[in-house]
Amino acid sequence: MKKVAVIGLGYVGLPLASLCARQGYKTVGLENNPSVLTQLLAGNSHIKDEVVDGLLKEALTSGNFTPTDDLASLSDCDVYLICVPTPIDEKHDPDLEPLENAVKTISPFVNKGDLVVVESTVFPGTCEEIVLPLIEEISGLKSTDFYLAHCPERINPGDLFWNSSNIPRVVGAISQQGAEIAARFYAAILGGPVYDVRDIKSSLSPKFTRNVEGELKVAQVALGSVTMMRSIRDAEAVKAMENTVRDVNIAFVNELAKISDVLDLDVVDIIDGMATKPFGKGPFYPGVGVGGHCIAVDPEWLKAAANKAGYMPELINLARTTNNQMPAYTISMLQDLLNECGLPLKGTEVAVLGVAYKRNVDDPRESPFYPVRDLLLQKGAKLNIFDSWYKVENTVNSVQEAIENSSAIVIITEHSDIIEQLKLIDISASGIKVIVDGRNCLSEDIVRDWDVLYRGIGRRATGN
Ligand SMILES: NC(=O)c1ccc[n+]([C@@H]2O[C@H](COP(=O)([O-])OP(=O)(O)OC[C@H]3O[C@@H](n4cnc5c(N)ncnc54)[C@H](O)[C@@H]3O)[C@@H](O)[C@H]2O)c1
Incomplete structure (x- = not known):
């Protein structure tokens, strides 16, 4: 039985360490943030997430999980799982320091025969060009002495179905043997089958099949499965590229939203209409x-790697710029609506609902909240901010409190409690004149009854 070390007990490392412990592995969780460690040692998760809470409880009950900042506890480990942040710096360049x-x-x-796995998201080439030489230099081992995998x-934090225990994985390693060892380790934790990526192509890639009742179904790879990639660089690229596909597509629909705004169309209805076509992503x-x-x-990270290799991916660049401009687009929409009501943004109180980057999570990293807040403050608005999941300075305690003296609402995050609270308030009787719904989360049926000007992103205007 192996002893596992998980480095970094955040959104990724904490559930992973808990899973390893639950499956019977003695697991050391190395965490260098004292406040995170204190909470974990008291048996509490620092992450607000039902699934993580459940896994942590099971791990602590198993007696196999030791959160620590003591490096000596790494001395007899055989598997090292690196789960530290891989952020970008102020110039948007990869920050490799953590x-x-x-x-x-x-x-x-x-030591010889140990398995080291980088779980953190990295650009293709990071493991071979940065991680491997560092381990070789410090440990004195050769690349063939240990197994380096990615x-x-x-x-998807906040997702009650897909979580660390069932999400299909891909794995790549410096050697074929390393890929097999890493795949077997993950299969032991996740309990799913191991595939070779070459077999996936012919038999398992998502495709439409009919079940016995004749209903159309999408065939998927099995829950908790592990797919072996042919190289560690391919495994790195899977993650970097799948998120880039998402980013570029979101940028594209943001463009469609802007077209919808000038052509008086409703982009959400249109996307829902397009989604009825039974194939395509x-x-x-x-x-x-x-x-x-x-x-x-x-x-x-992907852009930086491609750029370094002599190719600037213009479309990804444009997608990044398009998505980074959406906060300013949202504020210009707010300004237009306030104009219609004869209100200047300067001096007007605005309820900003949501800080976290997405629904029902407590993670604020890279959230559009920050550029929205900064732009509103630059323009002289007064802010009443509410988010029950993540608090920033001067956050108020409820949606009601946020709108009390406000003339406008900007929705940044569609947390369920924000929507529930909004539904209970008599908006028409409040001082709110304008709502900009940055998540298109309020249905027309609700908004129609409110005596306000309402705009979503790319949605047809509603209001009196
Ligand atoms: N958050 C997500 O939804 C998500 C999903 C998939 C992949 N990822 C990737 O996983 C990686 C980790 O992300 P995260 O969200 O878990 O980050 P996080 O900030 O939530 O957690 C990282 C933890 O590592 C600790 N840490 C940093 N350096 C350390 C060190 N040298 N020794 C011990 N502890 C250290 C930090 O204190 C922190 O608690 C990133 O590469 C990220 O891109 C994140």
Whole structure:
């Protein structure tokens, strides 16, 4: 039985470490943030997520999980899973420092035959060109002495179905033997089958089949499966590229939303209409901006790698720019609606609903909230901010409190509690004159009864 070390107990590392412990592996969780560690040692998760809570409870009950900041506890581990952040810097360039630090931390403890897996999202070439030489230099081992693999995490925080225990994985390694060892390790944790990517192509790729009743179904790879890629670079590229596909598609629907705005169309109805076509990918929806540690970040890593290799991917660049401009687009929409009511943005109180980058998560990284807030403050608006999942300075305690003295609402995050609270308020009787719905989350049926000017992103105007 192997002893596992998970480096970094965040959104990715904490559920992963918990899974390993639940499956019977003695698991050390190395975490260098004292406040995170204190909470974990008290038996509490620092992440607000039902699935993570459940996994952590099981891990602690198993007696196999030890959160720690003590490097000595790495000394007898055989498997190292690196789950540290891979952010971008102010110039949007990849910031490799946390990854390099984590590799430097584990390398003195890596022995012959050990498995090292980078789970953090990286650009193609990172493991071979940065991680491998560092481990070799510090440990004194050769690349053939240990197994270096990449198995990118694909969780979708806040998703009650897809989580660390069932999301299909891909794995690639420096050697074929390393890929097989890593795949077997993940199969033991996840309990799913192992595929070779070459077999997936012919037999398992999503395709339409009919079930016994004749109903059309999409065939998918099995829950918790592990697919072996032919190279570690391909495994790195799967993650970087799948998130870039999403980013580019969101940029594209954001453009469709702008076209809809000038042509008086309703982009959400149109996308729902298009989604009835039973093949092709999607649907994707427009919004106030793209956030989180993946979609807003991974394309930058891919761009940087391609650029370094002499090719500037113009479409990805344009997609990034398009999505980064959505907060400003949303604010210009707000300004137009306030104009119609004879209100200047300067001095007007605006209820900003939502800080987190997406619905029902407590993660604010790269959230469009920040550019929206900064733009509104620059223009002299006064802000009343509410988010029960993630608090920033001066956050108020309820939607009611946020709108009390406000003339406008901007929705940044469609948390369920925000929508529920909004539905309970008599908006027409409040001082709200304008609503800009950055997530197109309010249905026309609700808004029609309110005496306000309402705009979504790319939605036909509603209101009196
Ligand atoms: N958050 C997601 O939804 C998600 C999904 C898939 C993949 N990823 C990728 O997974 C990686 C981790 O993301 P995350 O969201 O879990 O980040 P996170 O910030 O939530 O967690 C990382 C943790 O690592 C700790 N840490 C950093 N350096 C350390 C070190 N040297 N030693 C010990 N602890 C250290 C930090 O204190 C933090 O608690 C990133 O590459 C990200 O792109 C994230």
